[in-house]
Amino acid sequence: MSYNSDSDLDVKVRKATERISENMHIVANEPSLAFYRLQEHVRKALNPMVDRRADVNKLHTDLQGRCYDMEYAVGALKSMDSADECFDNIRENLKNAIFLKQQLKYEESRRKKSDSNSVYKRLSAHITIDLPELPELSDVVRETANRVESMMSKATHSTNS
Template sequence: MSFNSDSELEVKVRKATERISENMHIVANEPSLAFYRLQEHVRKALNPMVDRRSDVNKLHVELQGRCYDMEYAVGALKSMNNANECFNNIGESLKNAIFLKQQLKYEESRRKKSDSNSVYKRLSAHITIDLPELPELSDVVRETANKVESMMSKATHSASS
């Protein structure tokens, strides 16, 4: 029985040593296997992660620019509220300018009417009525009155220009 128990013991010892050796091999190689798995993971995940980070940075810059644009627009809108008084002043100035232009037109039309009723024309009309028997004289007076009148209107136009 000693042979049988020795062989059983030897088998048991051999199995135990194989398991211990296998466990020692696993324990000895476990860190390198873990580092290999980490390296593999980093190699696969690093490039997409760097690309994503670059995309996020670009988006951040764009978003920051749009925020500045929004702040600028909000400031412009707030300043438009303050511009209401300026627009009212501009409207009043336009109304005044239109009124003054109408007054100038009215004054010009009055001047033209008064020019057409000038002293020389009236004088000419009186002379022709007073001297109906001298047709040559009335024509001369009329011509002279017309010449004087045209010279006066030229003088007024050159003075107003």
């Protein structure tokens, strides 16, 4: 029986020493295993983190550009407040221009009425002669027409007075 008990004890001792050896191996290699796991994690996570950082930097640059644009727009809007005086001047000039245009139209309509009463104009409206285009002749004709018209208007004014 002592032989059996020695063999049982032998088996138990072997199992215990194997477990102790296994545990010692695990404990001895655990820091290197931890470093391996850390290295593996860093290798897998580093590239996406670098890409994300580049994206964040690009977004930051874009955001700064947009902030500058907004500041510029706000400045432009604030400067429009000081443009009130210019707009008032423009409005006044437009009013004056419209008034002057109306006066010119009125003067033209008065001239047309007096021109339509001209004997020469009424007479020339009935004459249809196709004359060749001669620059010297057209100046002479225009001058003669103006003289005849002025004489006719003087004659009508003197008879009306």
